[in-house]
Amino acid sequence: MICQRCHPAPILRPYVKEYLVLHMKFGKEIPDPVKAYPVNPEEGMTFVIRGTKTAETVETGMFKVRPKTYVFGLPNARQNFHLPPEYMMVHVRFQPGAIYKLLRIPMYELLHQYIEAQAILGKEINEVEDQLAHATTYDELPLILDRYFTKRISRVKFGFEPIEKIGSIILSNPQAFKLSQTASDACLSFRQFEKRFERQIGVTPKYFARICRFYQAYELKDICQDMDWLSIAVNTGYTDYQHLVKDFKRFAGVTPNILIRESNLNPERQLRLNAGFAGL
Numbered sequence: 001m002i003c004q005r006c007h008p009a010p011i012l013r014p015y016v017k018e019y020l021v022l023h024m025k026f027g028k029e030i031p032d033p034v035k036a037y038p039v040n041p042e043e044g045m046t047f048v049i050r051g052t053k054t055a056e057t058v059e060t061g062m063f064k065v066r067p068k069t070y071v072f073g074l075p076n077a078r079q080n081f082h083l084p085p086e087y088m089m090v091h092v093r094f095q096p097g098a099i100y101k102l103l104r105i106p107m108y109e110l111l112h113q114y115i116e117a118q119a120i121l122g123k124e125i126n127e128v129e130d131q132l133a134h135a136t137t138y139d140e141l142p143l144i145l146d147r148y149f150t151k152r153i154s155r156v157k158f159g160f161e162p163i164e165k166i167g168s169i170i171l172s173n174p175q176a177f178k179l180s181q182t183a184s185d186a187c188l189s190f191r192q193f194e195k196r197f198e199r200q201i202g203v204t205p206k207y208f209a210r211i212c213r214f215y216q217a218y219e220l221k222d223i224c225q226d227m228d229w230l231s232i233a234v235n236t237g238y239t240d241y242q243h244l245v246k247d248f249k250r251f252a253g254v255t256p257n258i259l260i261r262e263s264n265l266n267p268e269r270q271l272r273l274n275a276g277f278a279g280l
Helices: 098-103 117-121 124-133 140-153 162-172 179-185 190-201 205-223 229-235 241-252 256-263
Strands: 002-006 016-025 034-037 044-050 054-057 062-065 069-072 079-082 086-094 114-116 276-278
Touching: 016 140, 034 256, 044 124, 069 117, 069 124, 086 140, 098 190, 114 117, 117 124, 124 140, 162 190, 162 205, 179 190, 179 205, 190 205, 205 229, 205 241, 205 256, 229 241, 229 256, 241 256
Parallel strands: 002 276
Antiparallel strands: 002 016, 016 086, 034 079, 044 069, 044 086, 054 062, 054 079, 069 114
8 A cells, every 4th residue: 555745757847746646445344434625726637546436525415426537626615535445546736727738728617627537638548547557566657647748748839937837836835925916027917817817727816825825724733733723823824813714614614623633534544654755
């Protein structure tokens, strides 16, 4: 079993943030594992090699089986993932705006959508699925995806413009984002800048910064569980604890402490799998 984050090939790093290789097995006598999945600043692609994942949108109570291989934009609602006793996948985390750059699909059309990959990428994705299914070691999996995505980016006709990197800048430091200053630097009006950003990311820049700040707070507490919530709030740019609680209720549907308790029951935690980086 494995839960391993892997760097993509250097040529891909403007597009692909990382790969996550995950393979989990639970005993058949154990109830199907459930993973808490709050709103987060992620767009990506998932290749399921073994098992089937069912996503529950907590707010509506709706369940939906995910395709074998799918492309997705930003989630805008809390979900729980219900997994089978054995589940294996490779998850591609793209840089903000990279799917738009690769596919020229307005990302607001993919907001909280999980689209079968073949419908977007064509039948060539079948060959990638076959190679992943027949890989004999975990180390082969990111290399297969490196080859595929290197071919994909070779078809991109234009390089990155400065405005296309703003999503990544906000992701790394949402507290410093100032809409008026960024729009002015891009020589655009507020509305022009927002429309372009929504096309590339799927939501407005202000809302994206809010998601990023919430997720930073969640990750910091998840890693440093002895840190008190007021310190978490201050360290991630919240004016006070109550504003942090408001974002947790909006993006996770529960209070901060409840989300951390739920996350501690995530299947990779139960199996003591460490999502560290591989030297690939």
